[in-house]
Each structure stands twice: as C-alpha cells, then as structure tokens.
Amino acid sequence: MHNDTELVERAQQGDLTAFKELVTGHKKMVYYLAYDLTRNREDAEDVSQEVFVKAYRSLKSFRLDAKFSSWLYRITVNTCLSLKSRKSYSTMKTFEEIGSSTEPEAGEPGPERETEFGFIRSHVEQALSKLSKREKAIFIMRNYSGMSFQEIVEILKIKPATARNFNFKALRKLRKELAFYKKEI
Amino acid sequence: MNDCKKIESLMERALYQELTAAESEFFDRHIALCPECAKDYEEYRTIITACAAEPRPEADTAFMNRFWETLAPKIKKIEKKRSARVHWWIDLVHAFRFETAWKYQLAGGVALLLFGIFIGNYLKKGTEPMHDDRIAEQTDAAVQQTVSEIEALNYIQRSKVLLLGLMNFDPATDDVETINLERQKKISGELLTKAAEIKSVLREPSQRQLKKLVSDIELILLQIANLDAKYDLTGIEIIREGVKSKGIILKIHIQEMKKEEKKLTPENTNLNNDTKTI
Numbered sequence: 001m002h003n004d005t006e007l008v009e010r011a012q013q014g015d016l017t018a019f020k021e022l023v024t025g026h027k028k029m030v031y032y033l034a035y036d037l038t039r040n041r042e043d044a045e046d047v048s049q050e051v052f053v054k055a056y057r058s059l060k061s062f063r064l065d066a067k068f069s070s071w072l073y074r075i076t077v078n079t080c081l082s083l084k085s086r087k088s089y090s091t092m093k094t095f096e097e098i099g100s101s102t103e104p105e106a107g108e109p110g111p112e113r114e115t116e117f118g119f120i121r122s123h124v125e126q127a128l129s130k131l132s133k134r135e136k137a138i139f140i141m142r143n144y145s146g147m148s149f150q151e152i153v154e155i156l157k158i159k160p161a162t163a164r165n166f167n168f169k170a171l172r173k174l175r176k177e178l179a180f181y182k183k184e185i
Numbered sequence: 186m187n188d189c190k191k192i193e194s195l196m197e198r199a200l201y202q203e204l205t206a207a208e209s210e211f212f213d214r215h216i217a218l219c220p221e222c223a224k225d226y227e228e229y230r231t232i233i234t235a236c237a238a239e240p241r242p243e244a245d246t247a248f249m250n251r252f253w254e255t256l257a258p259k260i261k262k263i264e265k266k267r268s269a270r271v272h273w274w275i276d277l278v279h280a281f282r283f284e285t286a287w288k289y290q291l292a293g294g295v296a297l298l299l300f301g302i303f304i305g306n307y308l309k310k311g312t313e314p315m316h317d318d319r320i321a322e323q324t325d326a327a328v329q330q331t332v333s334e335i336e337a338l339n340y341i342q343r344s345k346v347l348l349l350g351l352m353n354f355d356p357a358t359d360d361v362e363t364i365n366l367e368r369q370k371k372i373s374g375e376l377l378t379k380a381a382e383i384k385s386v387l388r389e390p391s392q393r394q395l396k397k398l399v400s401d402i403e404l405i406l407l408q409i410a411n412l413d414a415k416y417d418l419t420g421i422e423i424i425r426e427g428v429k430s431k432g433i434i435l436k437i438h439i440q441e442m443k444k445e446e447k448k449l450t451p452e453n454t455n456l457n458n459d460t461k462t463i
C-alpha cells in the first residue's frame with residue numbers, strides 16, 4: 001500500500017500504474033459523493049469516470065502540499081454542478097422513484113421512524129430543487145455525505161463562514177418549503 | 186439582544202452539536218422555556234436527521250469492477266493527443282531544416298517562445314491553489330489560444346524570411362538566380378495552404394490585429410506564388426511595393442514584440458479564482 005503523495009508524484013512523472021492505484025483507492029469515495037449530489041446512479045457513474053479523466057488531464061497542475069482526495073472531491077462537485085444529463089441534478093426524482101428508494105431498512109432507526117424520515121426526505125428532495133446549486137451542493141455534502149464543515153472548506157476552498165451560511169440558508173429555505181407539509185409530519 | 190435573538194444566532198452550531206458548554210447550557214435552558222425557539226430547533230433537527238438517515242444504495246459491483254477498464258481507453262486518448270502536440274513541434278523543427286541562416290533565426294524564435302511558455306507555466310505554478318476541473322478547462326482554452334497564436338507567429342516568421350529575401354534583392358546588382366524564385370514560390374504555396382486554417386482559429390477580439398496581418402501576408406504570398414518562374418522582375422517589384430506600402434515588415438515586428446511581452450506577463454497566467462468556482 002502506497003500513500004497518495006508518493007503515488008501522485010509517480011503519476012505526475014507518467015507512471016500509469018501509480019495513477020491506476022490512485023483510481024482504485026478513490027473511485028468509491030468519488031462515486032458516493034457524486035451519487036449524493038446527483039441523486040441517481042447513472043449520473044454518479046458518468047461523473048465518477050469523468051472526474052478521473054479530468055484529474056488525469058490536469059494532474060501536473062496538482063500541488064503536492066494539498067490533499068489529493070480533497071482535490072478529487074472538488075473536481076467531483078464541480079462536475080456535478082455543471083452536469084446536464086438525462087436525469088440531472090436539477091430535475092429531481094419523481095415521487096414514485098423516491099418512494100421505492102426509501103423503503104425502511106431493517107435494524108436502523110425502527111421502521112416507523114424510518115417511514116417518517118422517508119416521507120420527510122421525499123419532500124426535502126422536492127424542496128432541494130428550490131435551492132441554488134451552491135446551496136444544494138453544500139447542504140448535501142454536510143447533511144447527506146456527512147462531511148464536516150472543515151472538510152467542505154478544504155474541498156471547495158471557501159471560507160468557513162461561507163460554508164456555514166450557505167448551509168443554514170439552505171436549511172431555512174427547506175424548512176419554509178416544508179411548512180406546507182408540517183401538519184402531516 | 187433578547188434571548189430569542191441570541192438563540193437564533195446559536196441555532197446553526199447547536200444543530201451540529203458545536204456549542205461550547207456554556208452556550209449549550211444557555212441554549213437548552215431557553216429551549217425548555219420558549220416554545221417558539223423549541224419549535225424552530227425541532228423542525229431543523231427533523232430535516233437534518235432525516236437526511237443523515239437516508240440509506241445510500243451500494244455502488245453497482247460490476248461498474249466498480251470494470252472501472253479501470255472503462256477509464257483506460259479515455260486516458261490513452263489523452264496521451265495520444267498529447268503526443269500529437271509534441272509531434273507538432275518536431276514537424277516545425279523539420280520544416281526549417283532547409284537553410285542554415287533561417288534555421289538559426291527560427292530556432293531562436295522558437296526557443297524564445299518555449300522560454301515564454303516555460304515562464305508562463307512557472308508563474309502559474311507559483312500562484313495559489315487552482316486545482317479544479319473548471320480551471321483545467323480554462324487552462325486548456327488558454328493553451329488552445331496560445332497554440333493558435335504560436336502557429337500564426339510561425340506562419341508570419343516564415344513569411345518574413347521570405348519577404349526579406351525579396352526586399353533585399355537588388356535587380357541592378359543581384360542575379361535573379363540568387364533569390365531562387367522557384368523555391369520562394371514553393372514555400373509561398375505551402376504557407377498559403379496554412380493561412381486559412383490559421384485565420385479560422387484566431388477568433389478572439391485580442392487576436393484581430395494578428396488575424397489581419399495573416400490576411401495581408403496571404404495576399405502577398407499569393408502574388409509570389411503566381412510569379413513567372415524565372416525572370417519576373419516586374420512581378421517582384423510590384424510585390425516589394427505592396428510590402429512597403431502596407432508596412433508589413435513593421436507590423437510583423439510589432440506582433441513579434443507583442444508576443445514576447447505577453448509571454449512574460451504574469452496576469453495572463455493567473456487563473457486563480459477560488460471563490461468564483463463555487
């Protein structure tokens with residue numbers, strides 16, 4: 001097992017096996033972030049491939065004092081933001097799709113609670129489309145992907161206050177959107 | 186500030202359990218007594234908890250297993266394109282093998298350009314982090330633009346050598362044979378085939394002057410290509426007049442100077458703009 005810095009250095013000098021090892025080590029993380037952001041499998045697959053193509057193309061511009069994974073994540077977010085696809089980021093899932101993908105999981109928070117969460121989430125999905133792309137990306141990274149603000153700041157190279165403001169602004173908007181369903185909740 | 190306002194300012198951090206002990210105590214105490222703030226907090230928490238609890242489907246195993254197999258051909262394609270760019274330089278060097286004086290002059294020009302590119306890249310690396318795909322695209326666009334300008338300049342420099350040969354030719358003392366009209370015509374023909382392509386890639390407003398010069402030279406080259414093979418002294422004279430009246434040699438020098446200046450200006454390479462990306 002090699003560390004990223006060493007692998008990146010070798011890959012920058014044209015060592016394709018080193019790049020392959022980097023891909024192997026990071027493909028899942030990239031895919032899952034892309035999935036969280038695009039909310040569908042096909043887009044996540046396309047995006048994760050594209051991310052590594054872009055990474056390879058600009059590998060020489062990557063500076064070794066930064067974290068390789070943060071750099072990859074950044075490419076991932078930007079690729080998702082510029083995505084225009086069959087089932088894109090901006091055209092949200094239909095309720096039927098959401099219903100089938102939010103079946104309660106055994107074990108976890110208890111079927112009843114999970115159904116309630118599923119119900120809320122299906123509305124959050126709809127409400128998310130009311131957010132700006134940036135708000136949505138930051139909200140998803142923090143609340144779906146479970147990244148800390150520190151990680152988000154590192155990945156997106158924005159100020160901590162900006163990340164927090166975007167996230168809270170998104171949260172406030174979502175709550176307002178969801179007010180309509182409050183009685184049902 | 187009243188307590189509810191204070192709670193509002195703590196809300197965001199409270200939701201992610203980031204309050205200090207003292208803040209937390211104050212927060213909890215207020216929430217217990219104020220139904221309004223308690224409702225706010227509860228609703229935000231419900232959204233956050235619901236999102237965090239979303240089950241994420243596993244990635245498709247088949248897709249993950251053939252991830253590299255799918256990626257590898259795309260990587261190869263990039264490599265192929267890159268080596269094509271290198272070949273372009275090799276072709277350029279080969280194109281100028283025919284005469285020593287030209288070779289040195291042009292090798293000097295090419296070296297200067299390469300040095301400029303090197304300086305450009307060096308300055309680029311010196312600026313703050315710019316690791317992202319959008320910037321990569323910008324860089325690609327910048328490289329494309331630079332490549333088209335280098336090609337234009339190459340065309341201009343070759344033409345300059347040709348035109349200087351004609352301008353320095355003195356019909357009174359020099360033998361027509363010394364300027365080797367046959368070869369001049371041949372080179373003009375070669376350059377003419379490139380002119381259209383070069384003009385088509387010079388699309389930026391900043392490249393307008395360069396494009397105009399390429400067209401002006403194109404006309405002169407056309408005249409040269411149409412000269413009678415051997416003793417077309419009148420033809421040569423007309424061309425010389427055209428070159429003089431349009432100030433073409435001067436314009437060529439201006440473009441050459443501009444290019445060198447541009448290569449060494451850091452602003453052109455500063456693509457760093459982190460906050461804009463997201």
Ligand SMILES: [Zn+2]
Nearest residue numbers: 189219221222
């Ligand atoms: Zn209150």
